[in-house]
Amino acid sequence: MRTKKHDNVKVKLGGRFHRLFGATLVSATGTGMHAAALPLLVLQITSSPVALSLVVVAVELPWVLVSLPAGVVVDRLDRRRVMVWADAGRFAVLVALVTLILTSLVNLAWLVLAAFLLGVGQVFFDLAAQAAVPDFVSRDQRHLSAANGRIAAAEINGEDFVGPPLGSALFAVGHVLPFAGNALSFAASGLLIRSIRPDATTTVASGAPRGSARAEIVEGIRWLLGNRTLRALAVITGLSNVVASAQFGMLALLAKQVLGLPDVGFGLLLTATAVGATAGGLMSSAVSKRFGSGTVILAGKAGVGVAVLVLGLVANAWVAALMMMATGALTTAQNVVVSTLRQQIVPRRLLGRVLSSSRMVVMIGGPVGAALGGVLADAFGVRTPYVAGGVFLFLVTLVAYPRLNNRALASAAEDESS
Structure with missing residues (x-):
């Protein structure tokens, strides 16, 4: 009983989960900033409701087009690496978007493309993060429930509380600032995930593939x-x-x-x-x-x-x-x-x-x-x-x-x- 109690405490306070939690909170805050600033940037280009809807569709469409193959990738590869590459990809997209804004070359087509690519990155990151939670805390119901509850709270606080008002305020100061801040949030998230040391539980499918992706x-x-x-x-x-x-x-x-x-x-x-x-x-x-x-x-x-x-x-x-x-x-x-x-x-x-x-x-x-x-x-x-x-x-x-x-x-x- 003493050993079991010690293990429970170690799992709850483990640095690996805390890094995942921190990465989630940081990237969620950046996402909230971006979500508030993106419609404002669209309205700087056009006042068309259709244009706004195109950006919303571009964000949601990856869940329909990419989620099934993304699930294969998450099961085949080290889930930490999937999250790191998803963050790196989203960082690169935002660096490109920031460059377009600074050079006054941004237009609706670029915004729709950026929204879609960021949505693709979110699909890979979210699937890998949820699949990795049992790797970091065990499959015990109490530990999983506590971990999932904290992750949900981090996402909500970042995306709904802190991020949107901060993104709107930064946009008023300079249009590029919330997007640059989101890029930094993905960089920080990727570094936190990369700092998690791998073990046998995180390399789920590093062996030979079981068959075709289909x-x-x-x-x-x-x-x-x-x-x-x-x-x-x-x-x-x-x-x-x-x-x-x-x-x-x-x-x-x-x-x-x-x-x-x-x-x-x-x-x-x-x-x-x-x-x-x-x-x-x-x-x-x-x-x-x-x-x-x-x-x-x-x-x-x-x-x-x-x-x-x-x-x-x-x-x-x-x-x-x-x-x-x-x-x-x-x-x-x-x-x-x-x-x-x-x-x-x-x-x-x-x-x-x-x-x-x-x-x-x-x-x-x-x-x-x-x-x-x-x-x-x-x-x-x-x-x-x-x-x-x-x-x-x-x-x-x-x-x-x-x-x-x-x-x-x-x-x-x-x-x-x-």
Whole structure:
């Protein structure tokens, strides 16, 4: 017992995970700066809404085009090196973008290309980072849950709290500054990851390839489809993403037309979401330990359903802020639990490919939800997507219960670990 206790402390305080955490926080802050400054830079070139949408699509498109082959790379190579090369590639893209801005040669085409390439780098980095967490902290549920919660909190604080206001302020001083700052954040992140010393756990697939890239992609998809628990989690999360995309896609319209908020009020709703998400990420480990992973997922989905429904029924800004805070907390807690379960259940050699396949399923819900939200709001009013989304999440929770209750998830984790 004494040795086990010592090992637990060593895992929690290990320098390897702390470096990954630090790299995540630094790069997330740079990403938040970039996310705030990029639309402003686009508007310096053109005021076209289509132009703005092209940049957004360019950021999201790599998850559809690149995630499956990226999963193969993550499973074949040292995951530390994948993260370092992803950071190095994004650093190079931003150096080029900074040069274009300084020489006044930047245009919409270059911005779309830069957004796409940065999105590709993010796909590789995110997949490798999630797959590497068990390498750094073990596959124990408590350690994985704590690690994933801290990583989620670092991402939220960097991308939603610190990064955006800093990026906007720097852009006002000089258009090039937030992009230069983002480049430095990727350089710092890459150096931190590179400083992690490799061992047998981080070189998952340094041996001979198991087959062609296509065969390995198919193997990851088949493994996901063949596992009842992860298949259910992917489908249910994808359906939930339909509601989330409709909710956030129509939020600006809801804030103006129903809540009567100015632009700064809309920003405060997003801040409330980030506050809740930070709390959800930090508390997810303790809550899942106390109530069980299944309860966190199912109660979380039902709770988000309530919050979304209330947003569609109550025209009060303070209530809306509380509902957005609840949405952020419950969604992030679910995401941490799902990541932990996936890392527990999936064999290490397949983790990158199964993760990328799951992400593909989940990401499909984004454009579907955005389109449905727009159609419903246009036909029946902006409140309709929220009312329909809340009811839909209740139905999703009922359908998910047999596969995702505490007993079913505990049994699935035990079967794979035995």
